[in-house]
Amino acid sequence: TESAPSFLRHYCPNTTLFTPNSAYQSNLNTLLSSLASAAADGTDGFANATVGQNHPDQLYGLFLCRGDVNTATCSDCVATGKQDILLRCPNQRVAVIWYDECMLRYSDGSIYSVMERVPSFKMYHTRNITNPTHFMRVLGETMDDIAARASVGKSGKKVAVAEANFTSLQKLYTLAQCTPDLMVSECNTCVRAAIAGLPRGKQGGRLFTPSCSMRFELYPFYNASAMAALVPPPSYLHSPSASVTRRKEMLFTCLKLMANVVSRKTRGRA
Template sequence: MNSSFIISLYLSSFFFHVFCTEAAPEYLYHDCPNTTLFTPNSIYRSNLHALLSSLSSAAPGSTNGFANANVGQNPPERAYGLFLCRGDLNSTTCGRCVAAGERDILQRCPNQRVSIIWYDQCMLRYSNWSILSVMEQSPDRVLYDIGNVIEPTRFMQLLGETLRDIAMRASAGGSEKKVAAAEANFTSSQKLYALAQCTPDLTASDCVKCLQFASAHLPQGKQGGRLLFPSCNLRYELYPFYNASALPSPATPPPSLAPSPPAPVTGLEVTREYGWSYAVGSNIFTVIIIVVALSVISTTVVLFLAWRFSRRNATNRHEVIQGDRIDPEKSKHLNWSIRYNIACGIARGMHYLHEDSRIRIIHRDMKSSNILLDSEMNPKISDFGMARIFGIDQTLAMTERIGGTYGYMSPEYVMNGQFSVKSDVYSFGVLLLELIIGKKNSFFNQVDKGEGIACYAWKNWRDGTPLLVLDPTIGETYSVAEVARCLRIGLLCAQEDPNRRPTMADIVHELNSYSVTLELPQQPAFCSGRTGRLESNKSPGRSITGAEFG
């Protein structure tokens, strides 16, 4: 997860929230990547100013605290935007917050085509691509109280139950407002207060998915915390921070735990109480972080614990790919949406290993059999037996003992023993192509004269028939744009030159964005340039060029 953590003293601002709700909105965070800029006299600038003015004008009259608009004729000059106000606020307060956002975002992001800003009371964002009805979890921000709760295990159990309750109720809110809150007794003198909200344009399933992912990344054992996503947000405190009378009443009583001694837990089992099973692969990484923070256990023990914990948590392991093909009986459960979510989950996990963990970890054996799927088809990265830990400034290492799985190893690793984060990126590309095509790399090594899955995908991309590679068991329900994005990423990951491969941060951004920022792929490694195509029982459809498809 690509987050910067802010330590925030919520208690110091408690009376401000309670007694001064009509004051200027409290700024929280903004994000405006420098990769998409516009010039001062551009059409987009004019469209953007008109868009923000339109949203600011709509906010005071909004009955549900949400509105979207777009201004302009054609992308990328068309500006798309929306705002979301906290679900317990009246339209006047909502309008005041959005108006502040209109002024502030142009000062903080003066020439960016894509920007977002959060306040305590609202969120405002815009882009040069459509953002309506798209569930996005990046950029994100985590804020938390520095104070720790008593009985943290029992508290996290209560918090998990409460968040699951309000996530389901918020998702059922319909197209007008998706928000829910709850309070629950923690001790005889303390109550837990929590609020969850999605943008109303999301489907119920996307809302739940967004909130579940957010809840998995909230701070553990803290007295308060919140997570901000473009599509949803969560917050909990040990004091009332919202107007309960302005929110929908719960259909069922909220969860409550009477004060009692926590059940004895030992070792790694503690993390199961914290609800980390919702986080895609984060369970293994958290163990690594904890152990390294103690600074008393060797690298070997760290990786062994990570491997053991990932195995213990993947009790419902699904062997989806059996032999060289996806099991026909199980393929019907692997529609395109599930495969895309699996790809996104693996990418987030690898990005954590490479960038967000306090130690940089190179897996060195990424392959389909080392991805475990739980009962909800969430991926977990496993088997760290060959992993290596890099120093903070280390980017490349050498070994004389080559280990890994043929077909997933990068050319520089196979031939020279060099490995880096880009070696893992190569392996991820092969794995991603396997998800799209429904066959393992070894299948193509057998039938295509030793050339692997990347060469097969490349030839179809190059010849303008990229959809021919798509697994026919997926059927006709898939997103052409998402297939295009995954093929482009898979082929870029498989480039022979490591410098031409994207980073996992690039990949996570690309998978969660409608914009296309990565370059077009060239011929991947280990391809001879021969033509030829594997037999396919999918109808060819219309011819599409690689450039058009991407």
């Protein structure tokens, strides 16, 4: 039996409200039902919808399921969100709700292919990490890798995971994901801003925005076999760190090219 989705946070400002039993509310119910149906039909973990013809009754909505969850888990999460968001945000015109397994949001303004980093929230372990200097170096290198791979989204999903050795007995597990409607440069910008906002010196942490999310832990929290079926991680993640400088130089060059920014020629590698 699938466990219930794990609620994390919701956001619905009181600055924009709709009138009960209005056309907006009717359109909202239609929108949420449409998204729940799309999740049940199996849409690769992401779908968007628009309901209504003209402002102020037109709505835009989307959902994003975590890249490693199956269709049943995704569908259950979106269906739960469909009910939950109406209880937590009964008359707000803009709302977003996050679960461990998915995110669901709607707005009276267009949100498709729009990179948004607010609202955001973070979660982190209360325990501090031992040897924080070494940990932050390993975390930084691993995050650099998944930021680049998630942005490209070769699997059709803009998601990437990686694991790295922190000590001989401990591994670091990381995940980055964007909504797949974003351009490469937008996903990269969102993810790197999320990386910068992650808690420092903690044993684990997450940061969520409407467009992307990041997470790191010292234990496996994603379905590794499901992720491996998407795009296998590069073999160098498990190789010695002697070539870290060279890899980072190549990564930064690729990121500049993906963002269509004119970059200067890199110096020859040692």
